[in-house]
Amino acid sequence: MSKDLQALINSLREFSSQRDWDQFHSPKNLASALTVEAAELLEHFQWLTEAQSRDLPADKRVAVGEEMADVLLYLLRLSDQLNIDLVEAARRKLTLNAAKYPVDRSRGTSKKYTEL
Incomplete structure (x- = not known):
């Protein structure tokens, strides 16, 4: 993960801890x-x-x-609570999307991959 994102996550941890908000920051509550x-x-x-x-x-x-x-901020807090590296998850998702939406069939169209 990038240093900037990790620094932001660390700041969020501290912010939440100082206010005793960890008790409220369940994945369900953060997603909501x-x-x-x-x-x-x-x-x-x-x-x-x-x-x-x-x-x-x-x-x-x-x-x-x-x-x-x-x-x-909420997305980073959620990723921290679930121990998910967002940068790595985004890279994997981009690779999956590239396979679902090949350039030759998806260029210039907003159709879902199931309709290409």
Whole structure:
């Protein structure tokens, strides 16, 4: 795992420990909180057009960045609780996705791999 991600995980461990929150940070609770934060992120894009979603005003970009950070922090905390190396898991998943979505059949289409 990268040094930056590991440092962030270590900071989260300390943050949680100082507040005695480990008792609340079960994988189930963290996954639930992650889903809530992802919904809060999505809320910023609700009702926007595709073009509007690509050209957010500065204040909205800050708010979206904060929600993205919440999602990342909960995901890192969950990975720590389950002892899953997210970087390695992401690399494996990218390899699997490359096999599911070969360039010659998936380029330029949003079809699911089962429809290619």
